[in-house]
Amino acid sequence: MSTVKPPYAMPFTRMELxxxxxxxxxxxxxxxxxxxxxxxxxxxLPGGVLRIDLDPNLERAAQRVAVERIGTELPYLRQQCCIGxxxxxxxxxWSLSVVYRALTTMExxxxxxxxxxxxxxxxxxxxxxxxxSLAFDHHxxxxxxxxxxxxEVSRLDLPFEYxxxxxxxxxxxxxxxxxxxxxxxxxxxxxRLDDRQCVEAIEGAFKRGANRPAQLYRQSV
Amino acid sequence: MSTVKPPYAMPFTRMELxxxxxxxxxxxxxxxxxxxxxxxxxxxLPGGVLRIDLDPNLERAAQRVAVERIGTELPYLRQQCCIGxxxxxxxxxWSLSVVYRALTTMExxxxxxxxxxxxxxxxxxxxxxxxxSLAFDHHxxxxxxxxxxxxEVSRLDLPFEYxxxxxxxxxxxxxxxxxxxxxxxxxxxxxRLDDRQCVEAIEGAFKRGANRPAQLYRQSV
DNA sequence: TCAAAAGTGTTTGGGTTACACCCATGG
DNA sequence: CCATGGGTGTAACCCAAACACTTTTGA
Numbered sequence: 001m002s003t004v005k006p007p008y009a010m011p012f013t014r015m016e017l018x019x020x021x022x023x024x025x026x027x028x029x030x031x032x033x034x035x036x037x038x039x040x041x042x043x044x045l046p047g048g049v050l051r052i053d054l055d056p057n058l059e060r061a062a063q064r065v066a067v068e069r070i071g072t073e074l075p076y077l078r079q080q081c082c083i084g085x086x087x088x089x090x091x092x093x094w095s096l097s098v099v100y101r102a103l104t105t106m107e108x109x110x111x112x113x114x115x116x117x118x119x120x121x122x123x124x125x126x127x128x129x130x131x132x133s134l135a136f137d138h139h140x141x142x143x144x145x146x147x148x149x150x151x152e153v154s155r156l157d158l159p160f161e162y163x164x165x166x167x168x169x170x171x172x173x174x175x176x177x178x179x180x181x182x183x184x185x186x187x188x189x190x191x192r193l194d195d196r197q198c199v200e201a202i203e204g205a206f207k208r209g210a211n212r213p214a215q216l217y218r219q220s221v
Numbered sequence: 222m223s224t225v226k227p228p229y230a231m232p233f234t235r236m237e238l239x240x241x242x243x244x245x246x247x248x249x250x251x252x253x254x255x256x257x258x259x260x261x262x263x264x265x266l267p268g269g270v271l272r273i274d275l276d277p278n279l280e281r282a283a284q285r286v287a288v289e290r291i292g293t294e295l296p297y298l299r300q301q302c303c304i305g306x307x308x309x310x311x312x313x314x315w316s317l318s319v320v321y322r323a324l325t326t327m328e329x330x331x332x333x334x335x336x337x338x339x340x341x342x343x344x345x346x347x348x349x350x351x352x353x354s355l356a357f358d359h360h361x362x363x364x365x366x367x368x369x370x371x372x373e374v375s376r377l378d379l380p381f382e383y384x385x386x387x388x389x390x391x392x393x394x395x396x397x398x399x400x401x402x403x404x405x406x407x408x409x410x411x412x413r414l415d416d417r418q419c420v421e422a423i424e425g426a427f428k429r430g431a432n433r434p435a436q437l438y439r440q441s442v
Numbered sequence: 443t444c445a446a447a448a449g450t451g452t453t454t455g456g457g458t459t460a461c462a463c464c465c466a467t468g469g
Numbered sequence: 470c471c472a473t474g475g476g477t478g479t480a481a482c483c484c485a486a487a488c489a490c491t492t493t494t495g496a
Contacts, residue, residue, distance in 0.1 A: 057306030
């Protein structure tokens with residue numbers, strides 16, 4: 001397999017990250033303030049150029065960009081969409097962005113800005129989704145990312161890479177409620193969980209506190 | 222906005238089409254037999270190179286490739302996913318494919334193969350989804366395209382670009398059944414339709430035949 | 443004995459399935 | 470008047486929401 005120069009010019013290809021987290025009980029998205037043109041000074045999703053000399057595939061590319069901009073790899077990475085066309089980005093006549101969505105916890109993330117970013121901050125998604133002052137079409141991307149995440153959680157397609165390995169049903173429910181932005185009923189939540197067999201009790205493992213001990217669970221095989 | 226040569230090499234970027242249709246009462250996918258390496262002689266999804274000199278955006282690129290390979294533009298075009306990495310395609314060290322899904326009717330499509338294809342043929346999706354002899358990872362792409370289409374139809378997110386402008390409820394139901402590959406109940410299908418208000422009756426328009434005339438409907442605003 | 447969170451049962455209601463039935467028309 | 474497909478009504482059922490209740494621990 002030899003590398004042949006393609007006969008046509010190829011698009012300027014970037015990776016963009018839509019990193020979500022629950023901050024202060026609200027689902028939030030990580031935004032970076034751009035240090036360079038285009039959209040210098042505007043808030044935008046963190047991103048970077050695809051490096052075919054460094055990245056073996058798209059998902060690894062997204063993780064490399066995460067490390068460079070945010071300082072860590074990201075759990076629960078999902079491809080969201082890709083957008084391409086002429087006139088999107090002044091650096092090139094024709095540019096293509098591959099967007100990945102992630103879910104992480106604040107603790108894993110110190111928000112010290114990486115290369116090419118002036119600052120990083122968390123922004124409540126309810127605000128970000130409507131904020132037309134974000135760079136490019138990023139508020140639209142955030143809206144679909146949030147809606148896709150929420151419909152996954154609604155149908156109990158749970159973000160296990162984001163959750164800790166062992167959890168009580170109360171903790172699991174609380175996490176889902178924070179992601180969805182609404183309360184769930186304990187009884188029906190549990191019934192749906194064991195209909196779908198998505199979690200299993202860990203024999204003899206409990207979380208103890210100032211109350212009745214709670215059975216610990218893990219993701220089912 | 223000046224065009225600046227990007228500082229890094231960019232991926233060899235292609236468009237692939239997953240064109241679905243109901244052929245002989247079965248949901249089928251359009252496959253082309255490749256005339257050139259890589260995978261010469263194998264059946265694959267029709268596709269072509271992204272041409273940033275010709276295509277204003279990704280969707281237009283998909284339509285241009287459709288015209289070149291299949292001879293017509295396609296209704297109901299949806300972005301499916303994109304796949305990228307090194308070692309996928311011997312023409313380039315690193316290649317990226319943007320996959321679009323479409324839905325069309327056999328009548329709109331003469332299957333005379335376009336450029337770079339030896340032949341075109343329709344293949345029952347139930348076979349194609351499992352056929353590991355398809356080029357690249359195309360059988361996997363087909364499987365997710367079919368599943369995405371079917372879950373849209375299940376929740377009555379109907380493919381209106383594919384349906385004709387006026388239809389009876391019987392025709393609509395029959396179309397949905399063919400796409401889903403299973404029978405639906407007439408009564409509940411109609412109840413769900415008017416709960417969701419996705420179609421509206423066309424005042425005074427009927428389809429006549431050797432039986433009771435059927436009210437014609439169209440997509441709701 | 444009380445607070446707090448775990449865990450369970452029971453009722454209700456919305457929505458879908460299954461199926462039976464009536465209606466209107468051409469032949 | 471009969472075959473054919475359009476169109477409607479009803480009962481059964483499934484799932485999840487709502488909510489009340491019991492259980493088990495530490496303090």
